[in-house]
Amino acid sequence: MERTAECCCGQAKLTIKDEPLIHVVCHCDDCKKRTGSAFGISAYFSDDQIINKLGAMNQYKIQNDGYEQLRSFCSNCGTTLFWHISVFKNIIGISGGCFIENPLSKPNIVAENQSKQYWFDLLGHWEESFDIKILTQPKIK
Secondary structure, three states: OEEEEEOOOOOOEEEEEOOOOEEEEEOOHHHHHHHOOOOEEEEEEEHHHEEEEEOOEEEEEEEEOOEEEEEEEEOOOOOEEEEEEOOOOOEEEEEHHHEOOOOOOOOOEEEOHHHOOOOOOOOOOOEOOOOOHHHHOOOOO
16 A cells, blocks of 8 residues: 655645554653644655655754654655654654555554643543654564
8 A cells, every 4th residue: 555645825735655664642741842733743764665755845953852864754844754763763653644545544552642732532442652662663463
């Protein structure tokens, strides 16, 4: 299966194959600031799942908790489309809400739950933990 994540104006796109390694709702301050929302929805794929990148994008780096993130955003509308985190080798993070035409299945993991908004409740099927090792080990099929 192929999916395309695109920015608000539609000029920047990233096409991915197969399912994400992990699909997570994150309540950390970094994701809140990245999205301008109460939480972020992120899908992580291996770099070899990238089929195509289109459009003019700019980048910026941030340091957070001892690691570096390189974020790519549309140079026209500013949507943060994807990022690489230094501790996740060969893994790309993509803004989950940017998959519009062929959305991802619902996330089943939540990270930084202690930082969630007091009014946000999770449904019973969500796993309330996040292990960074999930992204650093090969996916077992």
